[in-house]
Structure formats: structure tokens, C-alpha cells
Amino acid sequence: ATEHEQYQEQTPGSAALAEDLGELVPAGVCSTYRAYDPYPVHAERATGTTIHDVDGNEYLDFALNNGTQLVGHTHPTLSEATKEQIDDGTLYTRPSDLIEFAAQPLLDRWEAIEQVRFTNSGTESVMHSMRLARAATGREKIIRMEGAYHGAHDPALVSKMPPLDEAGPADDPTPIRESRGIPESVPENILLAQYNDAASVERLLRAHEDEVAGILVEPACFNLGVVEPEDGFLHRLRELADEFGAVLIFDEVKTGAKIAPGGGAEYYGVQPDLVALAKAIGGGYPVGAFGGKRELMELVAADLEKGVATGAAHYGTYNGNPLSLRAVGVTLREILTDDAYDHVTELSERLADGYRDVMADADIDGYVVTVGSQGMVYFTDERVRTFRDWEHVDEELHEAYWFGMLNRGVIPHPHDASQQWTISVQHTTDEIDAHIDSFADLATHLS
Numbered sequence: 001a002t003e004h005e006q007y008q009e010q011t012p013g014s015a016a017l018a019e020d021l022g023e024l025v026p027a028g029v030c031s032t033y034r035a036y037d038p039y040p041v042h043a044e045r046a047t048g049t050t051i052h053d054v055d056g057n058e059y060l061d062f063a064l065n066n067g068t069q070l071v072g073h074t075h076p077t078l079s080e081a082t083k084e085q086i087d088d089g090t091l092y093t094r095p096s097d098l099i100e101f102a103a104q105p106l107l108d109r110w111e112a113i114e115q116v117r118f119t120n121s122g123t124e125s126v127m128h129s130m131r132l133a134r135a136a137t138g139r140e141k142i143i144r145m146e147g148a149y150h151g152a153h154d155p156a157l158v159s160k161m162p163p164l165d166e167a168g169p170a171d172d173p174t175p176i177r178e179s180r181g182i183p184e185s186v187p188e189n190i191l192l193a194q195y196n197d198a199a200s201v202e203r204l205l206r207a208h209e210d211e212v213a214g215i216l217v218e219p220a221c222f223n224l225g226v227v228e229p230e231d232g233f234l235h236r237l238r239e240l241a242d243e244f245g246a247v248l249i250f251d252e253v254k255t256g257a258k259i260a261p262g263g264g265a266e267y268y269g270v271q272p273d274l275v276a277l278a279k280a281i282g283g284g285y286p287v288g289a290f291g292g293k294r295e296l297m298e299l300v301a302a303d304l305e306k307g308v309a310t311g312a313a314h315y316g317t318y319n320g321n322p323l324s325l326r327a328v329g330v331t332l333r334e335i336l337t338d339d340a341y342d343h344v345t346e347l348s349e350r351l352a353d354g355y356r357d358v359m360a361d362a363d364i365d366g367y368v369v370t371v372g373s374q375g376m377v378y379f380t381d382e383r384v385r386t387f388r389d390w391e392h393v394d395e396e397l398h399e400a401y402w403f404g405m406l407n408r409g410v411i412p413h414p415h416d417a418s419q420q421w422t423i424s425v426q427h428t429t430d431e432i433d434a435h436i437d438s439f440a441d442l443a444t445h446l447s
């Protein structure tokens with residue numbers, strides 16, 4: 001049987017539920033990314049490092065909700081604190097000292113963050129960072145990297161991951177709207193550069209002098225697997241932003257508090273002007289944040305003067321809700337300690353070494369990358385350094401690998417080759433070794 005067929009044999013309950021739910025919500029899911037062929041694993045519960053599905057199967061979870069839960073599921077310290085918070089109220093829409101509880105650790109971790117505001121998602125954090133960059137510069141264009149994901153809002157969906165045969169030349173990519181309903185005018189203010197190619201950014205800045213509000217980039221590109229910045233790339237972006245008066249925005253939704261306490265800025269030693277955060281900072285509660293230099297963030301405080309906007313608007317009923325703030329403070333202060341980062345980094349390296357050994361033994365082409373708690377296996381010997389290198393990735397083999405791992409009780413990472421594994425503070429050496437053993441068992445079928 002193929003891995004797909006075996007998966008279907010093991011998951012009849014998921015199949016039935018998928019069909020029922022498909023009647024109620026499009027594709028049976030609440031975020032379109034979650035739908036995949038033939039149907040997703042339908043969860044009953046998630047505890048510790050395990051997903052329990054509706055068929056009674058258990059999976060060691062290294063996807064951890066698109067890398068959100070560096071704390072793992074149901075972390076006792078976090079669960080206890082948030083249960084207590086539920087009894088004290090989940091929504092105040094008025095300030096409390098929980099703001100200090102959640103904000104201070106972010107200021108402590110990021111040199112660039114002198115002030116911060118809370119949002120409810122990564123999408124909102126990036127959206128507000130872009131608005132703020134535009135408000136501060138009085139310019140409209142944002143440079144972003146082709147093939148990167150920055151959330152579900154309109155401008156973030158320009159050339160997120162366009163079909164390579166429609167994307168035009170690498171040095172002059174065709175902007176592609178990745179959804180119906182995105183106005184034709186949206187790409188006018190989005191300029192596409194290539195990750196790891198500072199010259200492509202410089203060309204755009206020179207061609208659009210005095211028009212570029214911001215440069216938006218993930219410090220390590222985590223929607224092409226794990227693509228690290230080459231030496232000097234981020235430093236050069238810092239210099240270019242300064243030279244051309246553009247705001248350097250790091251989208252640290254996936255890297256923040258994950259690859260180091262202070263994210264990619266700390267790990268790679270480059271401080272942006274603004275940082276967009278979400279995911280790991282909240283330990284699985286819906287929360288995001290954007291922060292940066294005081295002179296920029298103060299623009300958020302300014303608002304309307306006689307009907308004229310003098311600042312950058314930031315509103316939201318659920319912004320900074322006490323439940324999420326409690327989760328952020330507990331996660332960053334009590335769970336993600338220096339020891340915790342050592343633990344996840346060590347285990348991620350152990351896993352990467354295990355993959356390398358198995359691939360060498362089974363003669364499988366590919367390479368493995370790990371950064372902090374994150375890592376990924378690529379089934380190609382051609383190193384991915386920009387979006388255009390994606391053509392080398394064997395997505396079909398990756399699909400067989402992914403389902404093969406599922407069938408052996410491991411969710412190795414979120415579904416598809418553009419993602420990465422996350423090691424949580426709750427994973428153990430034995431669980432890493434079980435992951436490697438499952439891959440060793442599968443590898444003989446893949447090669």
C-alpha cells in the first residue's frame with residue numbers, strides 16, 4: 001500500500017468527520033492552509049507533546065501548531081496561570097498591570113523594542129508594522145521578498161509563493177496576487193526582491209528613491225523550510241534602510257523567541273527598526289505584538305486631531321486581553337528560560353544528526369538544517385537560498401515522507417515541504433530518538 005492508502009486505513013474517523021465538517025465550513029477547516037489531500041488528521045485532544053486523533057491514534061507532535069508551541073501543549077505552568085486568569089476575567093478592554101507583565105520581557109529580549117503594542121495574530125502585527133512604516137516615512141511602497149509569507153492580509157499575499165513558471169525573471173519578478181478579491185492596485189505598492197540577495201533590494205531602492213517606506217523581511221526565511229541569511233545579508237539591509245530612509249521591519253512571527261530568546265535579531269546580530277511578533281510569545285494563546293523604536297511607536301499614540309490623522313491607527317477589541325497577556329508573561333518569564341533554549345537547541349541538533357545518519361545510510365539525497373529549536377530536512381542536494389531555488393525541492397518525495405511519518409506516529413512538521421520542525425521544552429531525548437527510529441524505518445521505503 002502507498003503511504004496515502006495506509007494513512008486512510010488508519011484514520012476512518014478523520015475521513016468521516018472531514019466529510020461532515022465539509023458541509024458546515026468550506027473544506028471542513030477554519031484556515032484554508034489546514035486542508036490537504038485526502039483529509040487532515042482530526043484532533044480529539046492535544047497534551048504535552050502528543051496529538052490524540054479521533055481514531056485513537058497518537059502522534060508525537062513536532063508541528064506544534066505551525067511552530068507556535070515552543071512550550072508544548074498543556075504546559076502545566078501556563079495552564080494553571082490561564083485557568084486562574086479565566087476566573088479573574090478574560091476581557092477588560094482597560095489597562096492593567098498585566099501589560100507590564102507581558103511587555104517588559106519583550107523589551108528585555110529585543111534591543112530594537114523600546115515600546116510595544118499587542119495584537120491578536122501575526123497577520124495583524126505585520127499589517128500594523130507596515131502601516132507604521134508608511135506613517136513614519138510618508139511613503140507607500142514596501143519591499144518584500146518573493147516567496148515569503150507574512151500573513152493573510154492583502155499586501156502579504158502578493159507573490160507569497162507564486163507558481164515558478166508565472167513568476168517572471170528572478171531579477172524582475174512579476175507580482176502575483178494569490179487570492180481573488182485582492183484589488184488590482186495592491187501590487188502597485190509592493191516591490192519584490194529576492195531573499196539573500198541584498199543587491200536586488202538595493203536596485204529597488206535606487207529605482208524608487210524616496211518612495212520606499214519599509215523593507216519587510218524574515219530574519220531567517222521560515223516559509224521556505226529553514227533558509228538562513230547568508231553572511232552580511234541582514235547587515236546590508238540595515239545599511240540600505242538607513243541610507244535610503246526606509247524602515248527595516250523584521251517579521252519575527254516564526255523566529256521570535258524561538259531561535260534565540262530575542263529571535264533572529266539576537267541570533268544574527270542585526271537590530272531592525274520594527275519587529276512583528278506572534279506565535280511562540282503566547283505559548284498557544286492568540287496573541288501578537290509589534291514593537292520598535294520609541295520615535296516610531298509614539299506615532300501610534302498620536303491619533304486624530306480635528307478629523308485629521310496625525311498618527312498610525314491601532315485598534316482592536318481583543319488587543320492586550322488579560323488572558324493573552326497572562327500567557328505571554330508566563331511563557332516568556334517562567335517557561336522559556338535560558339535552560340529551556342539550551343534544551344530545545346540540543347534536541348534539535350540531535351534530531352538533525354539523526355536525520356543525517358539515516359539519510360547517509362539509506363543513500364537519500366538531501367540535507368538537514370537546524371537553527372535553535374527549529375530544523376528541516378530537504379530532499380535535494382541543491383541548497384535553497386532564495387525562493388527561486390524551490391524548483392529543486394522534490395515536493396512529491398516530501399509528501400510521501402510526511403505521510404510515511406504520520407503512519408509511524410510522528411507529525412514531523414506542519415504539512416508541506418515549506419515548513420519546519422519545532423522542538424518544545426517538553427520533548428525528551430527518548431522522543432527525539434523515537435522520531436529518528438521512525439524515519440529510519442521509513443527511509444528504506446523512500447530510497
Ligand code: PLP
Pocket residue numbers: 066120121122123124126149150151152218223251252253254278279
Ligand atoms: N508572518 C509569518 C512569517 C508567518 O509565518 C505567519 C504565519 O504563519 C504570519 C506572519 C501570520 O501569522 P498569523 O497566522 O498569526 O496571522
